[in-house]
Amino acid sequence: MTKQDFTRQLKNIQAYFQQKWNTFSGWYARHYNNKPVLTVIMTAFLGLGTLAGLTLVTISALVYTETLGELPGYPELQAIKNHNASEVYSDDGVLLGKYYIENRINADFEEISPNIINALVATEDARFFEHSGIDFRAAMRVLVKSILLSDESSGGGSTLSQQLVKNLYGRKDYAAFSMLINKMREMIIARRLEKVYAKEELLRLYLNTVSFGERIFGIKVAAQRFLNKAPVDLSIEESAMLIGMLKATSYYSPIHHPERTKERRNVVLGQMVRYEYLSEAERDSLSALPLNVNYYKEGNNQGIATYFREHLRHEIDEILKDYTKEDGSSYNLYTDGLKIYTTVDARLQEYAEQAVEEHMAQLQKTFYKDWKKGTPWGSNKVLKRAVQESDRYKKLKARGLSEEEIDAVFDTPVKMHIFSWDGGEEEKEMTPLDSVKYYLTILNTAFMAVEPSTGLVKAWVGGINHKYFKYDHVFARRQVGSTFKPIVYASALVNGMLPCEYTSNEQVTYASYDNWSPRNSDGNYGGVYSMEGALSHSVNTVTVEILMRSGVDSVSELAHSMGISSTIPQVPSIALGAVEASLYDMLKVYATFANRGRRPEFHYLDRIETSDGRILVAYDHPDPRVFPQVLGENESDMMIKMLESVVDSGTARKLRYEFGLYNDIAGKTGTTQNQSDGWFIGFNPEIAVGAWVGADNPRVHFRSMRYGQGSSSALPIVGRFMKKLYRDKQYKHIRYARFKEAVDTIQALMQCPPYFEEMPILADYEEGYYYFEDSRSLLDRIFDQPYRDEEGRIINVPPQRPNESDKDYLLRILAHQQRLEEKEGRREKRKEFWNKLLFGKKEEQKEQERPTTGYQYYENDEQ
Numbered sequence: 113m114t115k116q117d118f119t120r121q122l123k124n125i126q127a128y129f130q131q132k133w134n135t136f137s138g139w140y141a142r143h144y145n146n147k148p149v150l151t152v153i154m155t156a157f158l159g160l161g162t163l164a165g166l167t168l169v170t171i172s173a174l175v176y177t178e179t180l181g182e183l184p185g186y187p188e189l190q191a192i193k194n195h196n197a198s199e200v201y202s203d204d205g206v207l208l209g210k211y212y213i214e215n216r217i218n219a220d221f222e223e224i225s226p227n228i229i230n231a232l233v234a235t236e237d238a239r240f241f242e243h244s245g246i247d248f249r250a251a252m253r254v255l256v257k258s259i260l261l262s263d264e265s266s267g268g269g270s271t272l273s274q275q276l277v278k279n280l281y282g283r284k285d286y287a288a289f290s291m292l293i294n295k296m297r298e299m300i301i302a303r304r305l306e307k308v309y310a311k312e313e314l315l316r317l318y319l320n321t322v323s324f325g326e327r328i329f330g331i332k333v334a335a336q337r338f339l340n341k342a343p344v345d346l347s348i349e350e351s352a353m354l355i356g357m358l359k360a361t362s363y364y365s366p367i368h369h370p371e372r373t374k375e376r377r378n379v380v381l382g383q384m385v386r387y388e389y390l391s392e393a394e395r396d397s398l399s400a401l402p403l404n405v406n407y408y409k410e411g412n413n414q415g416i417a418t419y420f421r422e423h424l425r426h427e428i429d430e431i432l433k434d435y436t437k438e439d440g441s442s443y444n445l446y447t448d449g450l451k452i453y454t455t456v457d458a459r460l461q462e463y464a465e466q467a468v469e470e471h472m473a474q475l476q477k478t479f480y481k482d483w484k485k486g487t488p489w490g491s492n493k494v495l496k497r498a499v500q501e502s503d504r505y506k507k508l509k510a511r512g513l514s515e516e517e518i519d520a521v522f523d524t525p526v527k528m529h530i531f532s533w534d535g536g537e538e539e540k541e542m543t544p545l546d547s548v549k550y551y552l553t554i555l556n557t558a559f560m561a562v563e564p565s566t567g568l569v570k571a572w573v574g575g576i577n578h579k580y581f582k583y584d585h586v587f588a589r590r591q592v593g594s595t596f597k598p599i600v601y602a603s604a605l606v607n608g609m610l611p612c613e614y615t616s617n618e619q620v621t622y623a624s625y626d627n628w629s630p631r632n633s634d635g636n637y638g639g640v641y642s643m644e645g646a647l648s649h650s651v652n653t654v655t656v657e658i659l660m661r662s663g664v665d666s667v668s669e670l671a672h673s674m675g676i677s678s679t680i681p682q683v684p685s686i687a688l689g690a691v692e693a694s695l696y697d698m699l700k701v702y703a704t705f706a707n708r709g710r711r712p713e714f715h716y717l718d719r720i721e722t723s724d725g726r727i728l729v730a731y732d733h734p735d736p737r738v739f740p741q742v743l744g745e746n747e748s749d750m751m752i753k754m755l756e757s758v759v760d761s762g763t764a765r766k767l768r769y770e771f772g773l774y775n776d777i778a779g780k781t782g783t784t785q786n787q788s789d790g791w792f793i794g795f796n797p798e799i800a801v802g803a804w805v806g807a808d809n810p811r812v813h814f815r816s817m818r819y820g821q822g823s824s825s826a827l828p829i830v831g832r833f834m835k836k837l838y839r840d841k842q843y844k845h846i847r848y849a850r851f852k853e854a855v856d857t858i859q860a861l862m863q864c865p866p867y868f869e870e871m872p873i874l875a876d877y878e879e880g881y882y883y884f885e886d887s888r889s890l891l892d893r894i895f896d897q898p899y900r901d902e903e904g905r906i907i908n909v910p911p912q913r914p915n916e917s918d919k920d921y922l923l924r925i926l927a928h929q930q931r932l933e934e935k936e937g938r939r940e941k942r943k944e945f946w947n948k949l950l951f952g953k954k955e956e957q958k959e960q961e962r963p964t965t966g967y968q969y970y971e972n973d974e975q
Contacts, residue, residue: 172296180293181284183301189308192280194218194320194329196449196723200421203570203718206458209415211425213446216329218723221316223344227351228331229315230389235355235380237272238387241311245273245302270295272318273302279321319343324354325361338366340406348390349398352380366405374403412578417461419574419584420454424717428452431720435728449723455568455716455733460837464559464571467832472576473533475805475825476555482819488553488812498548498809522548531580552812557805558585558695559829564703564800567712567734571801571833583808586696589678590806593689593782593822594650594763595698595791596671598705598751600659600687601643603670605747607662611754612864614640614871615654622660625684630656633783633817638869644754645866648762650781652688659687663915673742675700675711689782698793699802705751705778706795708852709743710736749854752778753862756851763823764792771831773838776851781827787820788813792827798849799837803829 174180197212210217233240239247270278274295281301283294305314324334334354335343341350356376357364366373378399384390390398412418425445432443443450479488489495499505499522508518522545530550532538542550554576561571574584605611617639621629632652646654659667667687668680676697680686696714704711712734719730743751755778758764763781767773779794788810793802805825807813814820838847854862 171292176296176300180286181297183297184281184304186304186308189301189304192317195447197333198445198448198450198452200417200424200452200454202417202454202456202458202461203568204458208417208454208456208458208461209410209412209421211421211445214329215327215333215410216320217332218320218330218449219316219332219343221312223342224316224319224331225344225346225351227346227348228319228343228355231348231351231355231380231384232272232315232319234383234387234389236275236358238383240272240315243271245271245304245306246299247271270298271302273305273314274298276305276314276318276321277301279318279323322358323361324357325365337408337410338405340408348384348394349377349381349401350404352384352398353377353403356380366403367407370403370405377403416458416465417456417572418578419586420456420461420572420716422578422582423572423574423584423586424452424454427717428720431729443722443728450728451721451723451725453718453721455570455718456572457570459840459842460561460571461573463836463840464561464573464833467829467836468557468559468573468576469533470832471828472555472557472805475819475828476533478819479553479555479814482815483553486815488807488815489549489809490811494809494811495549495552498552499545502544502548504544531577536577537580552809553807554581555805555807555825556581556585557803557826557829558588559801559803559833560586560695560699561799561801561833562699562703562712562714563798564706564712564795565736565797567703567714567736567739569714569716570799572716581808585804587694588804589692589694590789590804590810591689591784592691592693592698593784593789593791595702595780595782595793595822596686596689596691596693597647597650597655598755598780599671599674599701600655600662600667601647601754602705602743602747602751603667604643604658604662605750606670606744607666609643609658609661611643611750611862614642614868615646615657616640616871617646617651617653619653620657622684628685630685630688640868640871642864642866644757644862647754647780648757648760648866650758650763656684656687659684670743671701673711673740674704689784695802695804698791699800702779702793702795702802703800704742705748705755706797706800707736707739707748708745708752709741709748710739711742712736712739746855746858749852749858750862752851753854755780757866759794763821764794764827766823766827767794767831767834771828771835773831773834775838775847776849777834778851779830781822783817783821784810786813787815787817787825790820790822790825790827792822792830794830794834796846796849797851798846801830801833803827805829 171180176183194216195212195214197210197215197217199210199217200208202208237247239249277298278294281297286293309317319331321329322331323329324337326337328334328337331343331354334357335341335346335350338354339346339350346354353366353373353376356373356379357366359376363369364373364376381390381395381398385392385395412422415421428445432445435443437443489498504522505518508521513521523543525541525543527539527541528547529537529539530542530547531554556575557573558575559571559573560569562569572586574586575581617632617637619629619631619637621627630652633650637653641649641651641654643658645651646658664682664684664686668682671680671686671691676691676693678691678693678697680691683690700711700714715731715734717731718733720728722728756776758780759767759773759777764779767777767779775796777794777796779792782791782793783789789804789806791802791804793800795801803826805822814825818824837843853859
């Protein structure tokens with residue numbers, strides 16, 4: 113505003129008040145000229161009016177000369193930029209969430225429906241297109257109608273340009289003159305804005321800065337929040353509702369006060385009729401319509417992929433430190449409106465979160481049922497430590513309260529909001545101690561899905577509720593249980609063990625390791641297992657024996673090379689999962705199996721763009737050709753076959769009969785000591801998925817194996833996820849994916865029964881059959897007598913271990929033979945087997961097709 117403009121405005125103000133005074137003086141002279149008391153009163157009013165005028169002129173001069181504070185100049189006004197939220201997008205273009213201080217996404221004028229413009233102008237500034245930032249008629253109208261007559265339809269006193277100034281620069285405190293000085297500031301800056309921007313640009317700026325409550329700013333976010341629409345698609349009544357909210361966003365909230373909001377909306381529709389944006393008939397029709405709110409709440413704790421977004425936030429904060437703007441300032445994730453593109457598939461993410469919610473809500477009820485009697489945390493020391501780790505305890509301790517005073521606080525009921533599977537949260541009155549107990553028993557989870565051939569992350573769930581449980585359990589290091597066993601078997605294959613070498617299922621005490629004696633979870637022993645049979649039934653004793661053959665170092669080295677980043681103890685108990693690792697690492701191990709021995713590098717961030725679409729930083733997808741080959745293809749194919757048997761007939765067969773997954777799929781369950789952790793990790797050639805379930809404190813666990821084992825706690829999450837995926841035709845390439853068929857020699861090496869009651873002696877393989885040499889006499893075979901050497905001693909010789917001395921080997925064989933002698937009295941079941949084998953009709957038909965002396969004959973078993 114130039115000095116000439118300022119002087120002209122002051123003269124206009126003076127002329128306006130002079131005109132009003134002349135009118136009033138004439139009226140007074142005609143009616144009260146001969147009444148001295150009233151003359152005195154009017155003289156006083158005249159003096160006050162003159163004083164007010166002088167005050168107004170003085171303040172105007174002080175504001176204009178910036179004596180009372182700086183005013184933005186034209187260059188600053190031309191460079192106005194709002195704080196914009198940065199957006200995170202999925203691979204399929206869905207908005208996953210935002211990072212912001214003010215939840216705002218700017219809309220271009222073309223993105224705003226004319227219905228919004230019409231409703232705004234009619235309600236807030238009817239002469240917006242006529243004035244130049246200041247509307248004196250409107251200001252006087254509000255003074256009379258709104259203040260004196262309480263007429264709601266009078267509209268606002270400030271023009272839209274003045275309201276925009278208030279939104280951009282706020283107001284300052286000038287004591288008793290705050291309102292007057294701030295109004296003068298807004299008038300001057302509004303006039304400057306009108307010279308810098310066209311009317312359409314001012315409307316765009318206003319609609320992008322105005323608050324709609326709930327920490328949201330701008331019409332684009334408001335339309336999404338309350339109507340789940342883009343602003344360009346808003347109807348007349350929807351536009352009227354949003355514009356009506358601007359009068360008082362909380363009071364006219366369509367969520368909390370729908371009736372008030374509807375009344376206010378109809379007032380806006382009336383204003384649109386008044387200024388000829390609507391007809392009376394249209395107003396009457398629209399006024400009768402319901403609000404039709406489609407509320408979509410978002411925030412750090414709302415929406416999909418909350419844990420993934422939080423993990424990504426920390427990573428991007430670090431990345432942005434290396435990039436600056438043209439003016440040298442750093443990029444701000446929360447204000448610069450960046451666009452972040454990821455590999456997460458929004459539909460798969462939703463399926464994952466649905467699977468977690470459906471299963472975990474039911475599992476929590478099962479957990480409470482399992483502990484109907486007793487306390488899940490066992491010792492009171494666990495509870496006391498949980499209390500001491502709570503925020504409430506730490507604050508009370510910091511205030512200097514004694515333990516007795518703190519105990520009293522923890523025993524006093526208070527109202528609080530707690531997590532609940534019924535609606536996400538509930539308000540409840542309970543003691544802080546009961547609250548600690550409650551959260552101590554809550555089960556949590558983690559889930560991930562990746563493409564094993566590319567390493568692209570497709571779904572990521574770090575817990576059951578990000579508002580109440582911030583920790584991302586994808587990175588929680590917990591004991592992995594039997595999910596570690598495939599690494600043991602893979603190491604054995606690498607070290608030359610054949611998949612059809614049989615290992616006795618017997619409990620052994622290892623003197624070199626503090627007399628450690630591993631046990632099977634079902635308590636059953638006896639017989640011998642092939643590698644596939646032992647893995648599919650998760651036989652602990654056999655797995656430990658296989659680890660002893662290949663060596664702890666060898667297993668540990670392979671585990672690290674396949675993706676486990678945590679420390680692995682150098683003890684044989686790692687064979688049973690005494691290793692702490694994250695789901696992130698374990699899924700990489702299984703993705704390596706699925707990728708035929710090539711370890712994929714996980715990738716989830718594609719690029720970051722500035723608000724104007726310029727690529728700030730981009731990350732290429734990993735090249736599968738350079739993934740390290742950490743396990744041979746042949747060994748990987750054998751492991752895939754073994755892990756398929758876990759699903760077909762082993763501990764993960766629930767995927768088949770309960771969830772109806774009859775495609776190619778392999779995987780392994782895992783359960784840790786006392787059922788503290790449940791695991792399942794599975795894969796096919798197109799996707800690898802994993803789930804972990806447990807309480808945050810490992811001392812809290814299921815009472816019974818029935819409910820706490822991985823096949824009951826974790827596997828159903830994967831089962832539900834895969835079932836949803838299979839029903840979606842978009843993912844039929846995943847559903848019908850097939851494992852690559854292993855070469856003939858590998859298939860031949862795998863053709864053997866999973867279990868024998870006695871140790872067979874492999875003699876030869878021919879045309880799909882294994883022949884096991886049997887040197888016993890016909891009579892011994894009939895009555896199932898044990899093998900004996902020339903001196904009559906029972907023999908059943910296990911192979912010598914790597915680096916095992918001949919003396920130790922001999923002592924182990926003698927001990928092994930002694931145990932076999934003790935089993936001679938328990939062989940009745942095998943008599944029926946040999947009777948059928950030697951005299952059954954089916955066997956007689958096969959006699960002509962195979963050798964008849966010195967061999968037992970077994971068909972290829974596909975179980």
